[in-house]
Amino acid sequence: xxxxxxxxxxxxxxxxxxxxxxxxxxxxxxxxxxxxxxxxxxxxxxxxxxxxxxxxxxxxxxxxxxxxxxxxxxxxxxxxxxxxxxxxxxxxxxxxxxxxxxxxxxxxxxxxxxxxxxxxxxxxxxxxxxxxxxxxxxxxxxxxxxxxxxxxxxxxxxxxxxxxxxxxxxxxxxxxxxxxxxxxxxxxxxxxxxxxxxxxxxxxxxxxxxxxxxxxxxxxxxxxxxxxxxxxxxxxxxxxxxxxxxxxxxxxxxxxxxxxxxxxxxxxxxxxxxxxxx
Amino acid sequence: xxxxxxxxxxxxxxxxxxxxxxxxxxxxxxxxxxxxxxxxxxxxxxxxxxxxxxxxxxxxxxxxxxxxxxxxxxxxxxxxxxxxxxxxxxxxxxxxxxxxxxxxxxxxxxxxxxxxxxxxxxxxxxxxxxxxxxxxxxxxxxxxxxxxxxxxxxxxxxxxxxxxxxxxxxxxxxxxxxxxxxxxxxxxxxxxxxxxxxxxxxxxxxxxxxxxxxxxxxxxxxxxxxxxxxxxxxxxxxxxxxxxxxxxxxxxxxxxxxxxxxxxxxxxxxxxxxxxxxxxxxxxxxxxxxxxxxxxxxxxxxxxxxxxxxxxxxxxxxxxxxxxxxxxxxxxxxxxxxxxxxxxxxxxxxxxxxxxxxxxxxxxxxxxxxxxxxxxxxxxxxxxxxxxxxxxxxxxxx
Numbered sequence: 001x002x003x004x005x006x007x008x009x010x011x012x013x014x015x016x017x018x019x020x021x022x023x024x025x026x027x028x029x030x031x032x033x034x035x036x037x038x039x040x041x042x043x044x045x046x047x048x049x050x051x052x053x054x055x056x057x058x059x060x061x062x063x064x065x066x067x068x069x070x071x072x073x074x075x076x077x078x079x080x081x082x083x084x085x086x087x088x089x090x091x092x093x094x095x096x097x098x099x100x101x102x103x104x105x106x107x108x109x110x111x112x113x114x115x116x117x118x119x120x121x122x123x124x125x126x127x128x129x130x131x132x133x134x135x136x137x138x139x140x141x142x143x144x145x146x147x148x149x150x151x152x153x154x155x156x157x158x159x160x161x162x163x164x165x166x167x168x169x170x171x172x173x174x175x176x177x178x179x180x181x182x183x184x185x186x187x188x189x190x191x192x193x194x195x196x197x198x199x200x201x202x203x204x205x206x207x208x209x210x211x212x213x214x215x216x217x218x219x220x221x222x223x224x225x226x227x228x229x230x231x232x233x234x235x236x237x238x239x240x241x242x243x244x245x246x247x248x249x250x251x252x253x254x255x256x257x258x259x260x261x262x263x264x265x266x267x268x269x270x271x272x273x274x275x276x277x278x
Numbered sequence: 279x280x281x282x283x284x285x286x287x288x289x290x291x292x293x294x295x296x297x298x299x300x301x302x303x304x305x306x307x308x309x310x311x312x313x314x315x316x317x318x319x320x321x322x323x324x325x326x327x328x329x330x331x332x333x334x335x336x337x338x339x340x341x342x343x344x345x346x347x348x349x350x351x352x353x354x355x356x357x358x359x360x361x362x363x364x365x366x367x368x369x370x371x372x373x374x375x376x377x378x379x380x381x382x383x384x385x386x387x388x389x390x391x392x393x394x395x396x397x398x399x400x401x402x403x404x405x406x407x408x409x410x411x412x413x414x415x416x417x418x419x420x421x422x423x424x425x426x427x428x429x430x431x432x433x434x435x436x437x438x439x440x441x442x443x444x445x446x447x448x449x450x451x452x453x454x455x456x457x458x459x460x461x462x463x464x465x466x467x468x469x470x471x472x473x474x475x476x477x478x479x480x481x482x483x484x485x486x487x488x489x490x491x492x493x494x495x496x497x498x499x500x501x502x503x504x505x506x507x508x509x510x511x512x513x514x515x516x517x518x519x520x521x522x523x524x525x526x527x528x529x530x531x532x533x534x535x536x537x538x539x540x541x542x543x544x545x546x547x548x549x550x551x552x553x554x555x556x557x558x559x560x561x562x563x564x565x566x567x568x569x570x571x572x573x574x575x576x577x578x579x580x581x582x583x584x585x586x587x588x589x590x591x592x593x594x595x596x597x598x599x600x601x602x603x604x605x606x607x608x609x610x611x612x613x614x615x616x617x618x619x620x621x622x623x624x625x626x627x628x629x630x631x632x633x634x635x636x637x638x639x640x641x642x643x644x645x646x647x648x649x650x651x652x653x654x655x656x657x658x659x660x661x662x663x664x665x666x667x668x669x670x671x672x673x674x675x676x
Contacts, residue, residue: 019322020329026313027306034335077487080494124466164466165536171333172302178335 003052011040011047012189020177021048021155027175030134030156032166035179038224041159044179045115048155055108057154058115059101065122067129070102071139093143102130105154106137112154120163127170134173182225184211194229195236202242206232209245213255218264223255230254247273285323288348289331295344297337306330320349465537465662481506513546513579514538515626519589520551520564527634530657531588534632548579554593555615556622557604572618576625584669585626588657590635591648598644619651630665632657 005021007013013021021044024031033041049056059070075096083090090096099107105114119127133139134156138149158174160166182190184207191203206228214222223231231254240250249255249269256262285307292299307330310316316323324345332341485505492501516538518531538547550560550570560575562568597604598615611618623629631652633645640649648654653668655661 016325016328019325023310023315023326023329026315027309029306032333076491076494080490080498083494083498124470168298172300174333175329176333177329178338 005048005051008047008051010193011043011050012186012193013044013047014179014182014186017044017177017179020175024157024175025155028153028155030158030174032158032160032171032174032176033179034160034162034176036181036224037161038226039179039181040225041179042115042117044159045113045117045157048157049113052111052113052155054155055110055112056115057101057105057108057112058117060117061119061121061126063121063123065126067126067133070100070116070130071106071133072100072103072141073098074141074143094146097141097144102133102156103139103148105156106133106139106150107148108154109151111152114154114156116156116158118161119158120160120166124164125167128167131169131173181214184208187225187228190225191229191232195232198232198236199242202235202240202245203232205242205245206235209249210255213249213265216265216268218268219256219261221256221258221261227255227257247276285327288327288344291344291348292331292341295340297332297340297344299331303331465534465659469537469662469666470543511582512544513548513583514544515548515550515575515579515583515585517550517552517556517560517585517587517589518564519554519587520566521553523590523592524634527590527657530634534588534657534662546579546583548583550575552589554589555597555604556618557611557615558613558618572621572625581625581627583626583628585622585629586665586669587629587631587652589631589633591631591633591645591654592635592642593644595643598647616647616651619648623651628669628671629653630655630668632661632665 003025005013005018005025007018020031023029033044035041045058046056048054061070074093075098079090079093079096082088102114102116105112136149137153138147140147187207187210188203191207195203210223210228210231213219216222231251234251234254235245238250244250247269249265252262252265256265286304289299289304289307307327310326310330316326327345328338328341332338481504483505485503488503488505489501492503493499516535518535520531524531535549538544539549550562551564551566552560553566556572559569559571562570593615601612601614602610604611604615613621629652631648631654633640633654634657635645637656640646640654645654653665655665655668
């Protein structure tokens with residue numbers, strides 16, 4: 001039987017997300033995760049690693065990243081530096097090969113989880129440059145000629161924020177899951193994990209307030225899960241009662257981060273409050 | 279493996295509905311069955327199938343519809359939104375008017391049209407199709423949409439006869455920032471050539487890392503490597519015509535927008551919007567809520583900024599040449615559209631215009647007039663490449 005991911009104590013995953021992880025595990029294919037900001041794309045990898053008891057290797061992709069960086073980097077500068085002193089031999093290039101997150105995962109002695117975070121940040125052709133390595137789960141270090149092949153195919157989790165379209169050839173090799181924004185019910189579970197001791201009524205009011213805010217059409221950046229969790233912490237510390245958030249939003253700054261959005265929210269709150277009074 | 283046959287049909291349904299599944303997805307699916315991931319459970323077939331077959335969120339909805347249809351025999355659920363959309367999007371077919379009838383509809387003058395429009399709007403409170411008086415669809419009254427009155431005010435809907443004089447009422451501009459974009463990669467690759475501009479041709483900056491690397495590789499023998507400055511200084515304004523006759527080209531424009539938006543290599547990328555013609559201001563979003571005056575724009579972005587128009591340049595001649603001729607019913611322009619275009623041309627010496635209408639149809643008077651002001655190219659891959667050439671050229675500062 002295969003390993004099975006069922007979420008963790010701190011990471012609530014929807015049934016469909018769990019299914020997608022398990023398919024990726026069983027087929028040993030990369031899992032591509034997309035979704036709105038703040039839906040826990042990046043956290044998924046550590047949750048899966050924790051649940052399966054596997055080590056996690058992370059590679060944060062930047063706009064300047066090259067596909068090879070995730071496998072290894074040859075640190076010629078360090079080698080040059082070392083060559084100025086006699087205390088160390090620089091004849092062994094292997095001492096100057098630094099492995100990247102993906103490289104480490106391939107080299108791992110035990111089954112591992114590799115996270116390629118925000119793959120869309122890099123160049124358009126970047127994902128294509130990784131096709132071979134992801135298929136074969138092996139790579140060659142050109143400087144030394146060493147070939148590193150995965151003893152255990154790692155579970156590769158890839159996140160994308162949709163900044164760029166990914167190439168078809170790459171997509172075909174992936175299992176795909178889109179994390180939609182949590183429903184209020186799932187959100188209540190998620191909040192429960194972070195705030196187990198807060199009274200139920202306050203959480204309910206806060207969540208309904210939060211979804212009301214998210215639906216304001218004027219907002220450029222609607223608040224996400226982490227903002228809600230922070231906001232509830234602020235409410236608890238400020239000793240705010242549930243009934244007082246029905247027609248105002250204390251600590252609005254915890255939820256709304258843009259000045260323009262703040263103004264829009266305040267306008268909406270005013271008209272909401274005046275409607276309630278009528 | 280008996281399940282496979284049923285699913286093969288489903289697989290072809292997905293393909294027919296536009297989800298780009300390939301043999302590779304099919305083999306992956308068979309692998310899932312082989313490994314017992316699916317069993318005889320339809321719920322799991324749904325989620326496993328989705329994880330394997332669908333590779334983009336824009337296809338999720340189609341997948342759901344196909345699945346419900348194929349396994350449940352269900353019709354696509356009609357939502358309220360769909361009903362409203364239907365009301366507006368499927369107008370009655372255009373009446374075929376005889377030339378005599380057409381002549382009878384005399385050209386009404388603009389002020390009289392406005393007056394009548396407001397009167398009618400007050401009188402009318404329900405949907406109306408056909409006929410010759412009320413505001414609705416498919417009629418010969420000067421008001422409404424898809425009608426055949428030679429000079430009329432359009433109310434919502436898609437402009438079929440490209441010269442609706444003024445728009446009042448609903449604005450249903452498409453937001454081009456859509457995720458439903460297909461194959462933008464070619465356009466993206468073309469746009470990437472705009473990056474070279476900022477890099478400069480001359481390699482006059484010391485490439486420290488490469489120098490060290492090469493020196494190290496030669497065991498300390500110094501090897502100096504020069505490079506062109508890496509930073510891309512290119513600023514781009516993408517000024518897009520939205521709504522009206524442009525709705526026909528929405529997909530193409532979406533693709534270009536999405537490609538430009540994703541090409542994150544510009545120093546500044548500023549998408550702006552207008553409707554039919556540019557006057558003293560343009561808008562920050564396709565819904566045209568926030569205005570930016572040309573004056574403010576010139577303060578924000580200097581002469582080096584590249585200006586790329588996307589529009590069909592089709593409008594009533596007086597939208598371009600008359601004071602007060604702008605299509606937006608609620609506003610008034612004191613300079614003509616042509617004057618405003620000229621001032622933009624002077625503000626930004628690097629400019630080009632992309633027209634989604636194929637070049638062989640460029641006989642329209644306002645297209646010709648605008649092509650005189652801005653170099654115009656077709657909105658095709660080839661046209662875009664040419665426009666990029668134009669934008670890349672160094673214009674002597676005058």
